[in-house]
Amino acid sequence: MVALGDEVSVGSARRMALRAQGFGELRRTGETPGAGGRRAAGRVRAAGRVRAAVERAGVLQLDSVNVLCRSHYLPVFARIGNYPRETLDHLSWGTSRELFEYFWGHKAALLPLSVWPLMRWRMLAAERQIWDEELSPDVTAPWSVVTGMRRLTAERPGYVDQVLERVTELGPLTASEASPDGVRRKRTDPDPDPTTGAMWNWQDAKIAIEYLFCTGQVTIAGRRHFERVYDLTERVLPADVLAAPEPTAAEAHRDLVRTAARGLGVATARELCGLSGRGHFPLPAATARKVVGELVDSGELIPVRVEGVKQQAYRWHQAKDKPVDVRALLSPFDPLIWNRDRTHHLFGFFYRISIYTPAPQRVHGYYVLPFLLGDQLVARVDLKADRATSTLVVPTLTAEPGAPDFIEPLAAELRLMAGWLGLEHIAVRAAGKPAAQLTDRIRVTSTPASTVTNDARK
Numbered sequence: 099m100v101a102l103g104d105e106v107s108v109g110s111a112r113r114m115a116l117r118a119q120g121f122g123e124l125r126r127t128g129e130t131p132g133a134g135g136r137r138a139a140g141r142v143r144a145a146g147r148v149r150a151a152v153e154r155a156g157v158l159q160l161d162s163v164n165v166l167c168r169s170h171y172l173p174v175f176a177r178i179g180n181y182p183r184e185t186l187d188h189l190s191w192g193t194s195r196e197l198f199e200y201f202w203g204h205k206a207a208l209l210p211l212s213v214w215p216l217m218r219w220r221m222l223a224a225e226r227q228i229w230d231e232e233l234s235p236d237v238t239a240p241w242s243v244v245t246g247m248r249r250l251t252a253e254r255p256g257y258v259d260q261v262l263e264r265v266t267e268l269g270p271l272t273a274s275e276a277s278p279d280g281v282r283r284k285r286t287d288p289d290p291d292p293t294t295g296a297m298w299n300w301q302d303a304k305i306a307i308e309y310l311f312c313t314g315q316v317t318i319a320g321r322r323h324f325e326r327v328y329d330l331t332e333r334v335l336p337a338d339v340l341a342a343p344e345p346t347a348a349e350a351h352r353d354l355v356r357t358a359a360r361g362l363g364v365a366t367a368r369e370l371c372g373l374s375g376r377g378h379f380p381l382p383a384a385t386a387r388k389v390v391g392e393l394v395d396s397g398e399l400i401p402v403r404v405e406g407v408k409q410q411a412y413r414w415h416q417a418k419d420k421p422v423d424v425r426a427l428l429s430p431f432d433p434l435i436w437n438r439d440r441t442h443h444l445f446g447f448f449y450r451i452s453i454y455t456p457a458p459q460r461v462h463g464y465y466v467l468p469f470l471l472g473d474q475l476v477a478r479v480d481l482k483a484d485r486a487t488s489t490l491v492v493p494t495l496t497a498e499p500g501a502p503d504f505i506e507p508l509a510a511e512l513r514l515m516a517g518w519l520g521l522e523h524i525a526v527r528a529a530g531k532p533a534a535q536l537t538d539r540i541r542v543t544s545t546p547a548s549t550v551t552n553d554a555r556k
Contacts, residue, residue: 102410103401111364111404112444112473114417118363119434120154121470122422124177148185149196151177156361157378158208159431160199162324163453165465166481167519170208172429176470180518191320198335199318199326201240201311211339216354219347221314227251235382236347238373239312242298245291246305254302261306262315270319270329277303351389354379359399359414361433366409369440376437407443425507427467427479427515435468435475447475447498463494469508476501477508477532481515488522490515495528495536505532509539 106114117123124147151174152158158170166172170190171183190197190208197208200217209217223236229244231237250257260278265271274282282301283290289299300308307328310316319329332340345353358370358378371377371386381389390412393399399412428435430451435441442448449468452460463480470476480494490512497504516524526537 103403105403105405106364106413108405108444110419113419113422114363114413115434115444116422116424116473117418117420118361118414120151120177121424121426124151124154145185145189147178148174148181148189152197153210154361155433156357157433159436160206160208161431163465166483168324169429169431173432175515175518176426176428176432180514211336214335214339215342215344216350218314218344219350221312224312238380240308242300243305243308243312245293246300247309249290250302250305257302258306258309261303262310265307265316265328266330269333270327272322272325272327273301273304273307276307276328351381351385352392355389355393356398359412363417364402364404364411364413365440366407366411368409369437422473424470424472425511426470427511428470429467445475462496469504471504471507476504479508483519483521490519490521490524492526492528492536495530495533497532505535505539509536512540
C-alpha cells in the first residue's frame with residue numbers, strides 16, 4: 099500500500115509525540131524554561147497535577163520490578179517532577195479512587211475510570227469463555243487464564259463460582275486467600291500445563307480469580323506488598339462509574355483509538371491499537387482497520403507519511419509541532435517509549451530492556467532509563483536505589499553517539515530523583531569519562547549531609 103498524506107519529518111513527529119504525552123506542557127507555575135525544561139524541586143502537592151500527568155500519559159503500565167521504584171510512579175515524575183507517590187496511590191487504590199487496574203488496556207495497567215465502560219465489551223467477551231481467536235477475536239487475556247480456564251472448566255466445574263462466593267463473603271482477598279479448599283500445588287509437583295511455563299503456571303485459585311478479573315466481576319481493591327488484593331467490583335469502583343451508560347462495542351473501539359491517538363500525536367495503526375503489546379489499546383486486526391478508517395473519515399485522524407517509516411501513519415487532528423525543552427529519565431515502561439520500534443523510528447534509539455537478559459550479556463546495565471534532553475534521547479542511565487544505605491546508585495552510564503553535552507542536566511535530574519525517592523546520597527559506580535564528569539557535577543543531594551561518590555575511581 100502506498101502511504102498517503104503530507105510528509106512529516108521525523109523531528110516533527112517526535113515533537114508531536116512528546117507534546118501529546120505532556121512533555122514540555124506540564125510545567126509548574128513559575129518554572130523558568132531552559133537547560134532541559136527544569137521542573138522545580140519543590141514537592142507537587144496538588145492531586146490535580148498528578149491527575150493531569152496521568153491523563154496525558156493515558157496509561158500507566160504496572161511492573162513488579164522494584165530495583166529503583168515501581169515503574170508506574172516514574173512516568174508521572176518524568177512529566178511533573180517531585181510529587182508525593184502516595185498521591186498516585188490514593189488515586190489508584192484509595193477510597194476516592196480515580197484510576198482502576200485492568201490488563202490489556204496496555205498490558206497490566208492503571209487507567210482513568212472514564213475508560214471502564216470502554217472495556218465492558220472485552221469483559222463480556224471473556225465471560226463467554228470462547229478462547230478460539232477465530233471465533234472470538236475480541237477476547238484478549240493472559241495466556242495463563244486462557245489455558246488455565248480450559249483445564250478448570252473440564253477438570254473442576256463449579257470451581258470459579260466457589261472462588262467468587264468466597265470473595266463475596268470474605269473479600270478483599272489475595273489470590274491464595276480466595277482458594278475455597280486451600281489446596282495448592284507444591285513446587286515439586288508437575289505443572290498441569292507445561293506450555294505455560296513455570297512462572298505463569300498459576301495455582302487454580304489464581305487462574306479463577308484472574309478470570310473473574312478479566313470479566314469485570316472482581317477488580318483490584320488494593321495492593322499488599324504489591325500483591326493484588328481482589329474484591330467485588332461493585333464494592334470497589336464508584337457507583338456512578340458502574341451505572342454509566344454502556345457504549346456499544348463499536349463506540350468503545352472508536353473512543354479507545356481516539357484516546358490512543360490523542361496520547362501518541364502521530365502513529366501507525368499498529369502503534370495505535372496493534373496486538374502483542376504494540377498498541378495503546380490492542381484490537382483485533384480487522385476491527386482496528388475499520389475503526390481507523392472511520393476516524394479518518396470523520397477528520398479526527400489525518401493520514402500522513404512519516405519520514406523513514408514505511409507504514410501508513412496518522413496524525414491526531416489536534417497534535418501540535420512546537421519546540422520541546424525537556425529533561426527527564428524515562429521508565430522502560432513509559433508510554434512514550436514502550437513500543438521499541440516506534441522509539442527507534444522517532445528517536446534513532448535502539449532500546450531493549452535488560453532485566454530478563456543474563457548478566458554477562460547485558461550491554462548497558464540492568465534497569466536502564468533513557469535520558470531525554472530537549473527532544474532527543476541522549477544517554478542510557480542504569481539506576482538502582484540502595485535503600486539500606488539511602489543511596490541512588492548509577493552502575494552504568496552510556497552516552498549516545500554524537501550526543502550533546504548532557505552531564506549537567508543529568509546531574510540535576512539525579513539530584514531531583516534522589517530527593518523524590520528520599521535517598522540521601524548518589525554513588526556513580528560507572529566507569530569512563532562521562533561518569534567521571536557526572537561525579538564532578540553532582541554537588542548537592544537531598545540533605546546537607548549527603549554525599550556523592552564515584553566508586554569507579556577507587
